[in-house]
Amino acid sequence: MATLISPDQFSPVEDAEALQKACKGWGTDEKAIIKILGHRNATQRKQIRQAYEELYEEDLVKRLENELSGDFEKAVYRWILDPADRDAVLANVAVRKAESNYHVIIEISCILSPEELLVVRRAYQSRYKRSLEEDVAAHTTGDLRQLLVALVSAYRYDGHEVNERLAKSEADILHDAIKDKAFNHEEVTRILSTRSKTQLRAIFNRYKDEHDTSITKNLSGDPHSDLQKALRTAIRCINDPKKYFEKLVRNAIKGVGTDEEALTRVIVTRAERDLNGIKELYYQRNSVSLDHAVAKETSGDYKAFLLTLLGKED
Amino acid sequence: MATLISPDQFSPVEDAEALQKACKGWGTDEKAIIKILGHRNATQRKQIRQAYEELYEEDLVKRLENELSGDFEKAVYRWILDPADRDAVLANVAVRKAESNYHVIIEISCILSPEELLVVRRAYQSRYKRSLEEDVAAHTTGDLRQLLVALVSAYRYDGHEVNERLAKSEADILHDAIKDKAFNHEEVTRILSTRSKTQLRAIFNRYKDEHDTSITKNLSGDPHSDLQKALRTAIRCINDPKKYFEKLVRNAIKGVGTDEEALTRVIVTRAERDLNGIKELYYQRNSVSLDHAVAKETSGDYKAFLLTLLGKED
Structure with a gap:
C-alpha cells in the first residue's frame, strides 16, 4: 500500500501558479512546494508540469533545480519525474559509477515487473539516445558485466505457472x-x-x-x-522486494552518517506503491517507526519532504 | 516494397464463407484457398479468422491444418498467422533444434526492428508460457548460447546517431x-x-x-x-537484410533438392514487406527471375501459392 496522500480533486493550473509564486523573487517558499508536490500522485504531477509549461513557457523541473539545493533538491527532482523516467535517471547515475553502484541497476532489473522494466528501458533510450544495456555493458567488465547485462536485458515471462x-x-x-x-x-x-x-x-x-x-x-x-x-x-x-527495501533503509539510517541517496531512493520510488508495507516491516524489525527514525536522522526541508511522502498528516 | 497484391475492399464474412465451402465435404478446393488467402494482408487475414470463428465456431487455422498437407500446408499455416505470432512459431521450431537452426533465431533478433522483436517476444510468451530467451538458453550451451541469448534479449536504441x-x-x-x-x-x-x-x-x-x-x-x-x-x-x-535473404533463397533453390523450409520462410515473412527488393537483387545476382526459379523448383499447390505471394497476377 502507498503512503502518499493525494487529493481526488485538484487544479493543475492553481498548483502551477502556487509553485511559480513559491519560486518567485528573493528566497523560495520550500514549505509551499512540499505542501503541493508532496501530495500529488504521478499523473497529477505530470499535469502540473504541463500546466506550468503552458503558463510560464518554462520547465518546472529546471526551475526547481535552480531554486532548491542539497538533499532536498535531489529528492524533489527525483519525485517530480514520471516513475519510468525517474528510474532511467537513477539507472544512468548508477551506470556512470557502475562498479560501485550496481545494486541500483539490479533493483530496477529485478524488482520492476517485466513490462515496467521495458518502459524504463524505453525512457532511458529517449533520454540518453543509447540503450540501458549498452551503457551497463560499456561501464562494467567480466563476470559482473555478464550478469548485469543479462538482468537488465531480461523480459521475463510474467505468468504464475511453476514447473x-x-x-x-x-x-x-x-x-x-x-x-x-x-x-x-x-x-x-x-x-x-x-x-x-x-x-x-x-x-x-x-x-x-x-x-x-x-x-x-x-x-x-x-x-x-x-x-x-x-x-x-x-x-x-x-x-522479496519489501524485505529488500526494509534492509536498504535500515542500513541507510543506522550508524554514523546517513546514506541520503539510498534513503531518498526508497521513499521516493515506493511512496506511491508499497511504502506502507515497508514501514510495517521496518517497525517489526527495529521496534521504532520509520517516520521516527527518518525524523531523527534528517533535518530541515529534506526531513519535512520525506515525512510528507511517508504519509504524515499536515 | 511488398509483392503481395491485396484488394482495398473485401468482405471478411464472404471470404470466411468461401473458405468454409472450399474445405467442406470430400476433397479440398486448394485453388480457392490460394485465391483468397494469397491476396489478403495481415489485417485482412485476421478479420477473416475472426469472421470464420464467429460464423462456424471453429478455428480456421486448425481447419486448414486438417485439410491441407505437406509444404503447402506449412506455407499456408505460416502465412495465415499474424506476423509476430508467426515469428514466435518460427523461433520455437528453431529453438527446439537450436544447435542446428540458430540462424532463424539470429534472423528474428537482428532483422526485426527493436520494437518488432519485442512484440515477437511478447507473442512467444503468450503462446508458450515461457520467454524466448529462456528457451534459447535452455536449448543451447557455451559460447553460442552466450551470443544467441544476448542477441535475442537485445532492445537496441533505434536512433540514427553515429559516434x-x-x-x-x-x-x-x-x-x-x-x-x-x-x-x-x-x-x-x-x-x-x-x-x-x-x-x-x-x-x-x-x-x-x-x-x-x-x-x-x-x-x-x-x-x-x-x-x-x-x-x-x-x-x-x-x-543488409535484403542481401542476406537473397543469398538464403539462392542457397535454398540451388543444387539437388530444395530447402522448402527456408524458401517458404523468406517468401512468407517478406511478401508484405520487402520481397520486391529481394527479387530485384536475386535477378541481378542470378540473371534469372526469382518467380522463374521458384516455378522450376516447386510444384502443385505449393508452387501456385508461392507464386501468388511473389506477386503473380491471377
Whole structure:
C-alpha cells in the first residue's frame, strides 16, 4: 500500500501558479512546494508540469533545480519525474559509477515487473539516445558485466505457472555451482536472468528444502566479491522486494552518517506503491517507526519532504 | 516494397464463407484457398479468422491444418498467422533444434526492428508460457548460447546517431579479437548485441576502411565453427537484410533438392514487406527471375501459392 496522500480533486493550473509564486523573487517558499508536490500522485504531477509549461513557457523541473539545493533538491527532482523516467535517471547515475553502484541497476532489473522494466528501458533510450544495456555493458567488465547485462536485458515471462521438476533440477544446478565457488558459471546467469520470478521463487524454496539453508546465506561467503554480492542482491530483489527495501533503509539510517541517496531512493520510488508495507516491516524489525527514525536522522526541508511522502498528516 | 497484391475492399464474412465451402465435404478446393488467402494482408487475414470463428465456431487455422498437407500446408499455416505470432512459431521450431537452426533465431533478433522483436517476444510468451530467451538458453550451451541469448534479449536504441570515435575503437576491438581467433571474447558479444544497428553499420564500414577487408570475410575461416557462422550471420543480418535473404533463397533453390523450409520462410515473412527488393537483387545476382526459379523448383499447390505471394497476377 502507498503512503502518499493525494487529493481526488485538484487544479493543475492553481498548483502551477502556487509553485511559480513559491519560486518567485528573493528566497523560495520550500514549505509551499512540499505542501503541493508532496501530495500529488504521478499523473497529477505530470499535469502540473504541463500546466506550468503552458503558463510560464518554462520547465518546472529546471526551475526547481535552480531554486532548491542539497538533499532536498535531489529528492524533489527525483519525485517530480514520471516513475519510468525517474528510474532511467537513477539507472544512468548508477551506470556512470557502475562498479560501485550496481545494486541500483539490479533493483530496477529485478524488482520492476517485466513490462515496467521495458518502459524504463524505453525512457532511458529517449533520454540518453543509447540503450540501458549498452551503457551497463560499456561501464562494467567480466563476470559482473555478464550478469548485469543479462538482468537488465531480461523480459521475463510474467505468468504464475511453476514447473516443479525444473525447479528441483535448477536448484541443484545452483547449489552445485555455489558449492564449487563457480559463481560465474553460465548456468547461474542463465537461470537468474531468464526464468520467470514465480519460477525463481520456487527454485529458491526448493533450494532451502533440499539443502537446509537459504541460497542467499550460501552466497555470503566473501563480502569482497562484487559478483557474489550482485548475485545475492538479485536473488533478494526477486524473492522479496519489501524485505529488500526494509534492509536498504535500515542500513541507510543506522550508524554514523546517513546514506541520503539510498534513503531518498526508497521513499521516493515506493511512496506511491508499497511504502506502507515497508514501514510495517521496518517497525517489526527495529521496534521504532520509520517516520521516527527518518525524523531523527534528517533535518530541515529534506526531513519535512520525506515525512510528507511517508504519509504524515499536515 | 511488398509483392503481395491485396484488394482495398473485401468482405471478411464472404471470404470466411468461401473458405468454409472450399474445405467442406470430400476433397479440398486448394485453388480457392490460394485465391483468397494469397491476396489478403495481415489485417485482412485476421478479420477473416475472426469472421470464420464467429460464423462456424471453429478455428480456421486448425481447419486448414486438417485439410491441407505437406509444404503447402506449412506455407499456408505460416502465412495465415499474424506476423509476430508467426515469428514466435518460427523461433520455437528453431529453438527446439537450436544447435542446428540458430540462424532463424539470429534472423528474428537482428532483422526485426527493436520494437518488432519485442512484440515477437511478447507473442512467444503468450503462446508458450515461457520467454524466448529462456528457451534459447535452455536449448543451447557455451559460447553460442552466450551470443544467441544476448542477441535475442537485445532492445537496441533505434536512433540514427553515429559516434565515429567509438566506431573506430570498436572496429579495432573486433579486429583484434578476430585476429587472435578470440571469437568468444566478451567484447565481441557486447558490441554486437548492445550497439544500435546504425552504429554497428558504422563499425563495419570502419572495419573495412581500416583493414581493407570486410569483417564477414575475416570471419569465414572455419566453416565448421558454429560460433563463427553465427557471428557472420548476425553481422550480415544487421548489415543488409535484403542481401542476406537473397543469398538464403539462392542457397535454398540451388543444387539437388530444395530447402522448402527456408524458401517458404523468406517468401512468407517478406511478401508484405520487402520481397520486391529481394527479387530485384536475386535477378541481378542470378540473371534469372526469382518467380522463374521458384516455378522450376516447386510444384502443385505449393508452387501456385508461392507464386501468388511473389506477386503473380491471377
